[in-house]
Amino acid sequence: MPAKDIAWLVDPLLEHLHTALVRYDRERLANAPAIRLRAAVHVGPLALPDHRGDAINEVCRLLDSQVVRAGLTVAREHRGGFLAAVVSEAAFRRTVRAGRTPDLDEEHFLRATARVHGKTFEEPCWLFVPQMTPQALAPLISPEPLGGGGGTIAPTSPAGSNSPAGAVFQFTGEMTDTTVMNTVGTMHIDRRRI
Numbered sequence: 001m002p003a004k005d006i007a008w009l010v011d012p013l014l015e016h017l018h019t020a021l022v023r024y025d026r027e028r029l030a031n032a033p034a035i036r037l038r039a040a041v042h043v044g045p046l047a048l049p050d051h052r053g054d055a056i057n058e059v060c061r062l063l064d065s066q067v068v069r070a071g072l073t074v075a076r077e078h079r080g081g082f083l084a085a086v087v088s089e090a091a092f093r094r095t096v097r098a099g100r101t102p103d104l105d106e107e108h109f110l111r112a113t114a115r116v117h118g119k120t121f122e123e124p125c126w127l128f129v130p131q132m133t134p135q136a137l138a139p140l141i142s143p144e145p146l147g148g149g150g151g152t153i154a155p156t157s158p159a160g161s162n163s164p165a166g167a168v169f170q171f172t173g174e175m176t177d178t179t180v181m182n183t184v185g186t187m188h189i190d191r192r193r194i
Contacts, residue, residue: 006094009041010128011101014085018130021082036076038068039085043094061121062086065114067141068127074140075129085128086114092126110134112141 017039025034040063044055068086075081087109095101096109109126129137
């Protein structure tokens, strides 16, 4: 899209997107699934005619980063939210920091580092979770260890929610060691990715 229009992808699009997701959740049938969305905004050149290039790879990695995944988990568990968005440093500089976003400024975003498990990708970014301040968000987003490890650890549900009594384990990375199964009486495996 034209460079002059990039700011619209941040403001007002992100807030409108969240509002639409909230409206859908209020109006959906009881048996219809909720829609939760990760979004990424990035800028960079694309090669024509098939629009390929580094910018496509980078925005896909931003979208798959542990920080935006943890942001969506936090949004859901602490605010009943439906959206977490990550804005690359380059896009942030050209939109928010340049003053082109009238309703969103720097104090609405958490500065973070985007990393993807199993990839050599580490970029500064800005996390936006509607209805959450960066001060509220920061302690709930754990930094991902360098080298991949298990990834960012999102908070578990508070006690007394719909969880059964006992311990709650949340694995945010690939689980290859199954020895934990020998020590757990009942295990529910939820393969949905957030």
